[in-house]
Structures are given as structure tokens and as C-alpha cells.
Amino acid sequence: MDVPELVPILIILLLIATSVALVSRKLGIPYVTGLVLAGLPINELLSRRVGLDPYLVLNLFLPILIFEAGINTDVSRLRSTFKPIALLAGPGAVASSAIIAVLLNFGLRLDWISASLLGVILANTDTVSMIAVFKDIPVPARLSTIVEGETLFNDAAALVLFNLILKVYSTGSLTFVEGIQELLFVALGGSLVGLVLGYLSIPVFARLNDPFSSLLLTVAVALGTSQVGQFLGVSGPVAVVVAGLIFGNLGLSQTDSAGDRLSLLSFWEYASFGVNTFIFLLIGIEINPVTLGKILPAVLLAFLAYQVGRIFTVYPLLAGVRWIDRAIPWRWQHLLFIGNIKGSLSMALALSLPTNLPGRENLIALVYGCVLVSLVGQGLSLPWLVKRLKLAKFSETRQQIEELQAQLMTGKAAQDELDSLLRAGVLPKAVYEEMRASYQVRVAGAEKALREIYNRRPDTLDATKGDRSLLDAIRRHLLLAEKGALNQASRKQILSGEVVRSRLQNIDEQLLKLEDD
Known part of the structure; x- marks a missing residue:
């Protein structure tokens, strides 16, 4: 599509997205679900067809989303919840893909290659809707970390499995040992690429005093890591995940300016929001309601298949977590099951199916239908379910403590920034002392109130x-x-x-x- 044709279409899409944001908030429905529904009638109004480009999603949108998730993930929290995350994103993803493939093979009479590819595509989870709900309804931090960690590694695992099945399709055969070797090479190679590029970016970032140059560096790291991984024949998404985790947990601490860190994180938050907005709006545009109506029985069967796959992976795997880690409450498992929503990566993988694959167009339509049913059915019920499960236990005491903690943390952060400005010669000593003293009053007040709360009798505090x-x-x-x-x-x-x-x-x-x- 030429630039003169693209500009007005982008303006239309931005206006639609803005309207959807207003309506979704007023109606209390997830923003991404509203975007998909709004996209359904758009294609009839546009003179030229627009839609998802799989190359654009896999090489531009996906690295941005993964890197943004990586730099915002606290490795210490990830490490404390790594066992359930590893089970869900590793054996869980493989088992769910296999169950879906078997059900589709018998239910829809698909050949094993097509069924296996659809199994991987439909086993992939997209937690954008869940995270959006978590921002409005507070849930336990460990649950939120499990959800974010699973999608972070699940995307990488899905792409690795998808490419492995494509290799079987192109070569005609692949032994079990060769498959394991290929899997390890792609995954471990991607991790190594992410480690090297992530660590190499840190000293460069530390020498950049310009926040705008720092932003450009992070974009180059995110997109460049993905391309280097693909060029070397290893997993680009795995490399981006590792690079994002390293940069977010080690690189950001290299700058003394809180303002620079905030600018960088805000940029990536806006980038992620913008990418998700266009992806989910384009998902709606890609779906043809007429075609969907014709294959609705097959869509519902596929929808049932991936729900069964999720049931037989989430509950058995997380039930066994109690033997190696803290047990996962049943209510959390219910949410992880119902939050099995499909999204952008499933669409991109469907569009990436080989052109010579038999029945390719029908498979793509089937995935589109599952994504739509998932986003509308599960997406709309998700806020109600979170409230129904009563996951948020937010007592008055806890709210008071967190407000005091916020006051303490912001006061300390402001004092650290003042110290940095004094060392840089930006503030004169007299102004520094006056401003720091005002923050010290706030810090001292918060510390005193917190000390009084923590010194209460245990039966009062632990009510x-x-x-x-x-x-x-x-x-x-x-x-x-x-x-x-x-x-x-x-x-x-x-x-x-x-x-x-x-x-x-x-x-x-x-x-x-x-x-x-």
C-alpha cells in the first residue's frame, strides 16, 4: 500500500481506537475486545484491504511486546515463581498442543501436520486482557507474576515448536533425537544470543547521558536481537526475552537519573499499548463474518479442543507444584484456565502457514474464528470472573500500609534525585537543603506510622x-x-x-x- 493511501487509513484507525477506548471504559468491557468488535465492519468501509502482515507482527510488533514485558519483569519475583511458570510454558505448552492436535485430528479429520500446527497456535495464550483487568482489580502479586511470566515464555515456546513442526513438514521426517537436538539448539542458542547482546548493551547505555539516545539504543537492542537470532538460526523471541530481562534488571540501574528511567519505561509502555491497539483492531478487520458463519461448527469444536487441552495441563501440573514449591490455590487455577485467551501471535502464526499446505485458507479462517470467540466470550466474562473468585483481599490495614509505603518510597526517590542534582551542580546547596528537609518530614512521618502499625500486637495486625x-x-x-x-x-x-x-x-x-x- 502506498504512503498517500496509508496515511488516511492510519488516521481512521486511530480515531476508531480512541472512540473504542471511550466506549469500552463506559461499558466496562476490555479494551482489546472492543477493538476486535470495532474492526469487524471496517473492511467494508475501506477502499483498500488492510490487515495483519505476519512478517510485520513477527519481526516488529512481537519483539516490541516481548522486550517491553522483559524490562518490566523483576527477576527476583520471576525467580520466586519460576517453577509454576516453567511448568506452564514448557511441558504445559507441549502437552496442550498435543491434546489439541489429537482432538482436531479425530474431530475435524485434519492430517497430523495441520492438526499439530493448529495445536501449537491454539495452545498459545495472550494475557493482554488479563493484565488489563488486573490494573483495575488488584490481585495477589504472585498470581500476576505467574500470568505475565507464562505469556513471556509461552510466546517463545510457541514459535520454537511451530518452526520445529514446519521443519518436519519441509523435510518429510525428523527423528525424536534430532527433534530434541534442534529444540535445544534453538532455545539455548537464543538464550546465549540474548545474554551476549543484553550484556553488551549495558556499558553502552551507561555511557549515554542523553535520554533520547538511550531510547534509540533500547529499540535497536529489541529489534536487533530478534534479527540476529533469526540470522543465526536460533530463536529470536527467546533472545529478546533474555535481553529484555538483563537490560531491565541490570541496565536501567546504570543511570542515576530517575527521570531518564521513567522516560524510558514510559516510552516502552506507550509503544506496547500502541502495538496492541493496532494488532487487535487489525484482528477484527481480518475476520470475515460471512466466512466465520459457514465454519462456525468447526470453530466451536476447535474452541472446545483448546479448552480441554488447557484443563488437562493447568490443573494436573499446578496440583503437583505443592511438592516442589508453594501450592497454587484452586481459585488461581480457575483464573489461569478461563484466562486462556487467544490473540495476536495466534493470528500471526496462522498467516505464516506455508502457502503449499493443504487447506491453508480454511485453517486460517478457523484460527480467526477461535480468536474472535475467545476474545468476546472469555474476554467479556473475565472481569466478572475475577470479582466472583474474590481474589483481591484488600483490607483497610493493608491499604493504609501501602499508602504509607508509597509515601515513603516517593520521598526517598525524590531525595535520591536531589542528591544527584546536587552532585551534578544543578542545585545550590541552600536550595538543596531546604527541599531535602521538606521531603525528610514526609519520610519521617511515613516511617513513624509504619513502625506503629508493625509494632501492634500480632493478633491485631494479622486479622x-x-x-x-x-x-x-x-x-x-x-x-x-x-x-x-x-x-x-x-x-x-x-x-x-x-x-x-x-x-x-x-x-x-x-x-x-x-x-x-
Whole structure:
């Protein structure tokens, strides 16, 4: 499409997205669901067809979304919930794909290659809708981390499996051993590329004093890591995930300016929001209601198949977590099941199916239908379900504590920024002392109030599970810091392995006893 034709279409899409945002908020429906519904009638109004370009999604949109998720993910929290995340995004994704493939093979009489490809596509989850609901309805932090972590690694796992099946289709055969070797090469190779490029970007970022140059560097890292991974024949998404985690947890701390960090994170938040807006609006444009009506029975069967696949992976896997980690409550498992919503990656993978694959157009239409049913059916019911499950236990005491914590953290952050401005010569000493003193009053007041709350009798403070979990969150943070110090001492051979293992086992036992936050 030429630029003169593209500009007015972009303006129309932006105006539609703005209108959808206003209407969705007023009606209380998820924004992405509103975008898809709004996109359905648009194609009839446009003179030229617009829609999802799989190359654009996989090489531009997806790296942006994954990198944004990576830099905003706290590795310490990810590490504390890594076992359930690894189960869902690893064995869970494979098992769910296999179950869906078997059901589609028998139910729709698809050949095994087509059924396997659809199994991978429909096993992939998109948590944009869930995260949007979490912003309005507070849920336990561990649950939110599991949801975000699963989608972060699930996208990478889906692409690895998808490409592996395509290799079987193109070569005609692939032994089990060759498949495992290919899987390990692609996944571990992608991790290595992400590690190298992520670490190489940190010293460059530390030397950049210009926030705009820093933004350009992060964009180059996100898109460049994906391209380098693909060029080397390894997983680009895995590389971007690792690079984002490294940069977000190690690179951002290299700048002393809170304003620069805020600008960078805000840029990526806006980029992610914009990409999601266009993706879900274009999903609606791609779906042809007439074609959907003709294949509706097949769509409903596929919808049922991936729900069955999700049931037989979420509940059995998470039921076994209690033997290796803190147990996952049933209500959380219900949410992880019903939140199995399809989205942009499923659409992009469907469009990436080989042109010589038999019945390709029907398979694409089937995926489109599943995405629409998922976004409308599950997306609209998700806010109601979260409230119904009563996941948010937000007592008055906890709210008071968090407000004081916010006051304390903002005061401390402002003081740190003042110290930075004084060292840089921006502020004269007299102005610095006056402004710092005003913040110190706020900090001291918050510290005094928090001390009084924490010094109450245990039966008063621990009146609700929510209050206990708040203290347990602090204890968990301290225990994770202890684990980090022990691991570092072991790597530097300061402490013997036997002593470290004993202490780590003791810390792990304490972590298992803590309430979920």
C-alpha cells in the first residue's frame, strides 16, 4: 500500500481506537475486545484491504511486546515463581498442543501436520486482557507474576515448536533425537544470543547521558536481537526475552537519573499499548463474518479442543507444584484456565502457514474464528470472573500500609534525585537543603506510622490473610536477597558448597511457609 493511501487509513484507525477506548471504559468491557468488535465492519468501509502482515507482527510488533514485558519483569519475583511458570510454558505448552492436535485430528479429520500446527497456535495464550483487568482489580502479586511470566515464555515456546513442526513438514521426517537436538539448539542458542547482546548493551547505555539516545539504543537492542537470532538460526523471541530481562534488571540501574528511567519505561509502555491497539483492531478487520458463519461448527469444536487441552495441563501440573514449591490455590487455577485467551501471535502464526499446505485458507479462517470467540466470550466474562473468585483481599490495614509505603518510597526517590542534582551542580546547596528537609518530614512521618502499625500486637495486625501476606511479601524479599548473597559467595568460592546448600535449603523451607502475596 502506498504512503498517500496509508496515511488516511492510519488516521481512521486511530480515531476508531480512541472512540473504542471511550466506549469500552463506559461499558466496562476490555479494551482489546472492543477493538476486535470495532474492526469487524471496517473492511467494508475501506477502499483498500488492510490487515495483519505476519512478517510485520513477527519481526516488529512481537519483539516490541516481548522486550517491553522483559524490562518490566523483576527477576527476583520471576525467580520466586519460576517453577509454576516453567511448568506452564514448557511441558504445559507441549502437552496442550498435543491434546489439541489429537482432538482436531479425530474431530475435524485434519492430517497430523495441520492438526499439530493448529495445536501449537491454539495452545498459545495472550494475557493482554488479563493484565488489563488486573490494573483495575488488584490481585495477589504472585498470581500476576505467574500470568505475565507464562505469556513471556509461552510466546517463545510457541514459535520454537511451530518452526520445529514446519521443519518436519519441509523435510518429510525428523527423528525424536534430532527433534530434541534442534529444540535445544534453538532455545539455548537464543538464550546465549540474548545474554551476549543484553550484556553488551549495558556499558553502552551507561555511557549515554542523553535520554533520547538511550531510547534509540533500547529499540535497536529489541529489534536487533530478534534479527540476529533469526540470522543465526536460533530463536529470536527467546533472545529478546533474555535481553529484555538483563537490560531491565541490570541496565536501567546504570543511570542515576530517575527521570531518564521513567522516560524510558514510559516510552516502552506507550509503544506496547500502541502495538496492541493496532494488532487487535487489525484482528477484527481480518475476520470475515460471512466466512466465520459457514465454519462456525468447526470453530466451536476447535474452541472446545483448546479448552480441554488447557484443563488437562493447568490443573494436573499446578496440583503437583505443592511438592516442589508453594501450592497454587484452586481459585488461581480457575483464573489461569478461563484466562486462556487467544490473540495476536495466534493470528500471526496462522498467516505464516506455508502457502503449499493443504487447506491453508480454511485453517486460517478457523484460527480467526477461535480468536474472535475467545476474545468476546472469555474476554467479556473475565472481569466478572475475577470479582466472583474474590481474589483481591484488600483490607483497610493493608491499604493504609501501602499508602504509607508509597509515601515513603516517593520521598526517598525524590531525595535520591536531589542528591544527584546536587552532585551534578544543578542545585545550590541552600536550595538543596531546604527541599531535602521538606521531603525528610514526609519520610519521617511515613516511617513513624509504619513502625506503629508493625509494632501492634500480632493478633491485631494479622486479622486478615491480606495483612499477613503483606508482611510475608517483605520477608520473602529479604529471604531472596539472602539467597542471592549465598549464590554470589558460592560463585566466588568464599563459602564452601556444603555450607551454601545447607543454608539455601533452610531458606527454601522458610519461603514455602510464607503466605502468597
